[in-house]
Amino acid sequence: MSDVMLALENVNTFYGKIHALRDITFEVKRGEIVTLIGSNGAGKSTTLRTISSQLTPAGGRVVYQGGVISKTPAHEVVGLGIAHVPEGRKIFPALTVEENLQMGAFRIRDARRNAENFERVYALFPRLKERYRQRGGTLSGGEQQMLAIGRALMSMPKLLLMDEPSMGLAPMLVELIFQSIVQLNRDGITILLVEQNAKKALKVSHRGYVLQTGAITLTGTGRELLRNDTVREAYLG
Amino acid sequence: MNQLQVLVKIIPQLLSDGLALGFVYAIVALGYTMVYGILEFINFAHSELFMFGAFVGTEVLLLLKSAGILADMSPTVALLLSMLVAMIFSGALGVTVDRVAYRPVRSAPKLVPFISAIGVSFILQDLVRMVEEAKNGKFYLNAPTLFTNRITLAPNMVVPEKTLYIVGLCLLMMVALTLFVSKNKWGKAMRAVAQDRETARLMGINVDKVIALTFLIGAALGGAAGTLFSVQYGSISPYSGFVLGMKAFTAAVFGGIGKIPGAMLGGILLGLIEVFGASFLGALTGGVFGSEYKDVLAFAILILILIFKPSGLLGKPVGEKV
Numbered sequence: 001m002s003d004v005m006l007a008l009e010n011v012n013t014f015y016g017k018i019h020a021l022r023d024i025t026f027e028v029k030r031g032e033i034v035t036l037i038g039s040n041g042a043g044k045s046t047t048l049r050t051i052s053s054q055l056t057p058a059g060g061r062v063v064y065q066g067g068v069i070s071k072t073p074a075h076e077v078v079g080l081g082i083a084h085v086p087e088g089r090k091i092f093p094a095l096t097v098e099e100n101l102q103m104g105a106f107r108i109r110d111a112r113r114n115a116e117n118f119e120r121v122y123a124l125f126p127r128l129k130e131r132y133r134q135r136g137g138t139l140s141g142g143e144q145q146m147l148a149i150g151r152a153l154m155s156m157p158k159l160l161l162m163d164e165p166s167m168g169l170a171p172m173l174v175e176l177i178f179q180s181i182v183q184l185n186r187d188g189i190t191i192l193l194v195e196q197n198a199k200k201a202l203k204v205s206h207r208g209y210v211l212q213t214g215a216i217t218l219t220g221t222g223r224e225l226l227r228n229d230t231v232r233e234a235y236l237g
Numbered sequence: 238m239n240q241l242q243v244l245v246k247i248i249p250q251l252l253s254d255g256l257a258l259g260f261v262y263a264i265v266a267l268g269y270t271m272v273y274g275i276l277e278f279i280n281f282a283h284s285e286l287f288m289f290g291a292f293v294g295t296e297v298l299l300l301l302k303s304a305g306i307l308a309d310m311s312p313t314v315a316l317l318l319s320m321l322v323a324m325i326f327s328g329a330l331g332v333t334v335d336r337v338a339y340r341p342v343r344s345a346p347k348l349v350p351f352i353s354a355i356g357v358s359f360i361l362q363d364l365v366r367m368v369e370e371a372k373n374g375k376f377y378l379n380a381p382t383l384f385t386n387r388i389t390l391a392p393n394m395v396v397p398e399k400t401l402y403i404v405g406l407c408l409l410m411m412v413a414l415t416l417f418v419s420k421n422k423w424g425k426a427m428r429a430v431a432q433d434r435e436t437a438r439l440m441g442i443n444v445d446k447v448i449a450l451t452f453l454i455g456a457a458l459g460g461a462a463g464t465l466f467s468v469q470y471g472s473i474s475p476y477s478g479f480v481l482g483m484k485a486f487t488a489a490v491f492g493g494i495g496k497i498p499g500a501m502l503g504g505i506l507l508g509l510i511e512v513f514g515a516s517f518l519g520a521l522t523g524g525v526f527g528s529e530y531k532d533v534l535a536f537a538i539l540i541l542i543l544i545f546k547p548s549g550l551l552g553k554p555v556g557e558k559v
């Protein structure tokens with residue numbers, strides 16, 4: 001198998017008549033952290049939602065591990081090893097922390113493996129273990145973000161899509177979230193990251209892409225993009 | 238002894254009648270509330286799933302009777318058997334109705350599936366009527382008597398055995414459902430889908446399957462309630478579902494639509510209010526309103542409570558997000 005894990009080829013996605021993604025082409029290699037940066041409304045979330053099949057592209061294809069997944073239903077994409085931490089966390093508010101994590105593991109039938117995954121998530125975010133019986137909706141913003149990440153990990157993903165995981169968090173928590181991203185990547189998970197906090201994201205990323213009104217306008221390694229004048233002006237301000 | 242004192246003496250009797258009716262309302266209300274919780278859709282045809290179950294259950298009992306088995310078999314077994322068959326048939330019909338009439342219009346404006354449901358409701362009424370008329374020459378059915386004993390619970394409280402069975406079986410279904418949604422993986426998935434369908438999909442939950450499961454459970458409960466209703470009141474017609482369904486739906490709203498414990502509480506209370514209202518109305522109004530105004534009283538009370546608590550007894554205050 002090639003070392004390209006995910007490739008988008010000329011992907012076009014619409015919301016009704018709104019053409020949100022225009023001929024998007026990019027790839028993520030196995031073991032990488034890749035960041036998508038772009039201003040509000042550029043199409044970052046739409047890109048992630050197209051990959052996880054919440055949206056079906058009108059043209060082009062999404063290729064994952066050599067297979068086309070653009071038309072695979074979202075609930076089956078998870079089983080292929082793609083987990084999506086959605087923008088705004090989207091915790092199930094009336095389910096407990098533990099139940100939220102169980103939902104993440106919905107397709108894992110092996111009980112022993114499930115128990116191990118619980119241990120792993122609780123080790124990564126001990127705060128979740130302390131609050132396992134608390135309802136998701138009563139957690140603080142930071143705790144909800146930990147839960148959203150933990151929940152995605154419960155499906156044992158090979159590729160993790162993360163949509164603005166540091167949004168609205170205090171600096172210390174932002175730090176913690178970025179540390180956990182690096183840690184997960186070291187443990188072998190490939191990560192596609194969307195961040196407003198472009199500086200921090202590019203620092204931990206192998207490569208990045210700049211998205212502007214639905215099209216990719218620039219690409220490079222994390223370091224290159226950090227030094228790029230356009231990027232500095234528009235996103236690192 | 239004045240009229241009121243007479244009434245006080247029959248309170249235990251009213252209590253048992255009210256509970257039997259209330260538990261049936263509650264079980265039917267669950268079907269409305271579960272579907273609403275997931276789809277924000279009022280399954281108007283749920284009352285016909287109840288009615289269909291009542292016919293199936295009653296036909297099973299009549300079949301046992303005509304085969305000469307009913308007299309020799311334990312009435313408990315006969316009741317359970319007829320209920321089980323009714324649950325299977327109603328459950329299957331509920332899933333089919335969803336698949337054929339609701340799913341194709343799921344993303345259409347909300348009135349469209351609602352109209353579809355009203356259509357299904359009429360179709361089921363007339364289908365059952367047609368089949369029964371062809372089969373029996375009349376469109377209603379009388380249920381064979383299963384239980385004749387009366388049981389003394391307390392000095393002043395003698396209740397028919399069947400009432401105990403009805404209340405007991407309804408309680409059992411409520412406990413089972415509560416355990417299912419709180420402990421079972423698919424039950425939790427149902428709650429997850431009700432809270433956030435899109436995110437549930439991201440978890441790998443097949444949302445269409447969860448919706449089908451919700452219809453299955455709701456309709457099966459409706460079918461069970463139908464059988465119990467027929468056994469309790471002795472007869473059933475294709476139109477028996479309509480009024481009962483309206484009341485059960487009201488009970489669901491009264492308890493807090495979308496909330497499982499709300500439907501249970503709302504149904505039981507509505508049954509009690511109705512039965513007590515029927516007896517006390519005349520005495521309380523000096524004979525101006527008789528028991529035929531029981532529904533007016535029951536609904537007046539419900540409206541009053543909903544004015545002060547529009548989200549229902551166990552619902553979240555309006556405007557608050559879950």
Ligand SMILES: Nc1ncnc2c1ncn2[C@@H]1O[C@H](COP(=O)(O)OP(=O)(O)OP(=O)(O)O)[C@@H](O)[C@H]1O
Nearest residue numbers: 015018020038039040041042043044045046047087
């Ligand atoms: N559900 C929707 N219906 C219609 N248009 C939408 C919908 N979601 C997004 N859009 C539009 O698609 C475009 C891309 O939106 P998207 O959410 O992908 O942006 P984004 O880069 O994630 O922005 P942000 O940084 O604000 O999260 C925007 O113009 C947006 O208005």
Ligand SMILES: [Mg+2]
Nearest residue numbers: 044045046087
């Ligand atoms: Mg976004």
